Amino acid sequence: xxxxxxxxxxxxxxxxxxxxxxxxxxxxxxxxxxxxxxxxxxxxxxxxxxxxxxxxxxxxxxxxxxxxxxxxxxxxxxxxxxxxxxxxxxxxxxxxxxxxxxxxxxxxxxxxxxxxxxxxxxxxxxxxxxxxxxxxxxxxxxxxxxxxxxxxxxxxxxxxxxxxxxxxxxxxxxxxxxxxxxxxxxxxxxxxxxxxxxxxxxxxxxxxxxxxxxxxxxxxxxxxxxxxxxxxxxxxxxxxxxxxxxxxxxxxxxxxxxxxxxxxxxxxxxxxxxxxxxxxxxxxxxxxxxxxxxxxxxxxxxxxxxxxxxxxxxxxxxxxxxxxxxxxxxxxxxxxxxxxxxxxxxxxxxxxxxxxxxxxxxxxxxxxxxxxxxxxxxxxxxxxxxxxxxxxxxxxxxxxxxxxxxxxxxxxxxxxxxxxxxxxxxxxxxxxxxxxxxxxxxxxxxxxxxx
Numbered sequence: 001x002x003x004x005x006x007x008x009x010x011x012x013x014x015x016x017x018x019x020x021x022x023x024x025x026x027x028x029x030x031x032x033x034x035x036x037x038x039x040x041x042x043x044x045x046x047x048x049x050x051x052x053x054x055x056x057x058x059x060x061x062x063x064x065x066x067x068x069x070x071x072x073x074x075x076x077x078x079x080x081x082x083x084x085x086x087x088x089x090x091x092x093x094x095x096x097x098x099x100x101x102x103x104x105x106x107x108x109x110x111x112x113x114x115x116x117x118x119x120x121x122x123x124x125x126x127x128x129x130x131x132x133x134x135x136x137x138x139x140x141x142x143x144x145x146x147x148x149x150x151x152x153x154x155x156x157x158x159x160x161x162x163x164x165x166x167x168x169x170x171x172x173x174x175x176x177x178x179x180x181x182x183x184x185x186x187x188x189x190x191x192x193x194x195x196x197x198x199x200x201x202x203x204x205x206x207x208x209x210x211x212x213x214x215x216x217x218x219x220x221x222x223x224x225x226x227x228x229x230x231x232x233x234x235x236x237x238x239x240x241x242x243x244x245x246x247x248x249x250x251x252x253x254x255x256x257x258x259x260x261x262x263x264x265x266x267x268x269x270x271x272x273x274x275x276x277x278x279x280x281x282x283x284x285x286x287x288x289x290x291x292x293x294x295x296x297x298x299x300x301x302x303x304x305x306x307x308x309x310x311x312x313x314x315x316x317x318x319x320x321x322x323x324x325x326x327x328x329x330x331x332x333x334x335x336x337x338x339x340x341x342x343x344x345x346x347x348x349x350x351x352x353x354x355x356x357x358x359x360x361x362x363x364x365x366x367x368x369x370x371x372x373x374x375x376x377x378x379x380x381x382x383x384x385x386x387x388x389x390x391x392x393x394x395x396x397x398x399x400x401x402x403x404x405x406x407x408x409x410x411x412x413x414x415x416x417x418x419x420x421x422x423x424x425x426x427x428x429x430x431x432x433x434x435x436x437x438x439x440x441x442x443x444x445x446x447x448x449x450x451x
Contacts, residue, residue, distance in 0.1 A: 012182035019173035038106035040412035045091030046071040050209035078119040085111035086213030101142035107213035108163025109134035112220040116174040124438030138166020146251025160195025167220020187233035188223040280313040287378035299334040310370040317364035331359035
């Protein structure tokens with residue numbers, strides 16, 4: 001175990017410095033893209049069950065008019081806005097993911113940073129720095145707790161735990177807390193961080209939206225707010241005994257929390273999804289797109305498709321959610337000739353006889369010995385005897401196969417336009433891509449407001 005207070009104090013000092021230090025150009029670029037991608041997930045999230053649940057709840061909650069809820073006309077308290085936007089951001093599987101930590105950083109960190117930036121009247125450059133910082137702290141905390149081993153061993157949601165500390169770091173930086181205050185903010189995050197893997201059985205993606213996005217985003221803003229208001233706490237709540245890391249001795253590795261901090265930026269290791277579906281479906285959709293293009297296929301020519309996945313991911317064979325059901329997504333692609341946000345979230349299409357007929361030719365099977373992070377292996381056979389096989393190492397959007405800024409902008413524009421219309425969608429994309437020129441983040445409200 002690290003020396004008492006060494007981790008908390010070192011982390012607090014880094015958070016204080018990162019609030020002001022310029023980022024390397026390529027890191028700032030990725031920060032902008034992940035900010036844009038998460039804002040797009042928030043706006044599109046308004047149309048989904050989690051959005052339809054949290055918007056009227058937030059409207060009824062009231063609160064001081066300090067921060068906005070995207071794609072609405074609601075102004076509310078910063079913590080409430082962070083929670084609402086977090087649930088919008090993970091209302092489905094559109095948001096980003098960080099494989100090494102088993103987290104979805106953006107859906108917790110960006111809502112917290114945005115709420116704090118509005119509340120504290122910060123500029124766009126500060127917002128980007130805080131987002132990048134949140135990715136660095138949140139993913140490292142999950143990795144220090146054990147990442148996937150933490151999730152499997154203790155049945156905890158690494159997504160929620162990592163998100164809570166990333167959100168706390170981002171909000172603390174924007175609040176310009178002193179190192180001592182940051183230590184206390186982290187101490188309150190230790191007490192508030194939670195999340196159980198029972199989300200695996202959530203049929204509607206509503207509680208999951210709260211666990212991944214809403215709850216940790218709220219925790220981060222509240223923790224920073226407490227410290228800014230003068231609340232004190234335990235100075236070694238992370239590394240002390242009893243403390244956070246000591247609570248999970250079978251998986252915790254304290255050294256991972258500070259490893260590479262300041263030189264390895266985790267936003268560079270975070271994936272942006274090309275397809276608005278769960279991570280296990282990404283490779284299969286890449287492959288079906290390639291197969292159709294390369295073999296010039298039409299649906300009737302397809303004899304069968306077999307997709308093998310790591311055993312931990314094979315539950316996508318029978319999901320009730322269309323954007324997490326792999327046979328349904330592939331069948332939909334073959335029937336329609338493509339897939340988009342609207343079709344992938346249309347529950348009625350799951351009962352479409354034509355789609356169901358095609359889905360019967362698609363089989364998902366576990367791949368013995370495959371590690372959780374490995375991609376799908378895809379085999380398609382045609383009625384005339386051709387075989388198409390792919391075993392991609394990196395799907396489009398992962399760090400090993402990144403999307404271009406133009407691709408991310410196109411995805412965001414499509415998602416924004418669902419709610420805001422094409423003109424404002426384009427304006428918002430352009431503004432976020434030049435966010436460092438924005439003197440007051442509140443000035444963006446007119447672009448994302450909708451009654």
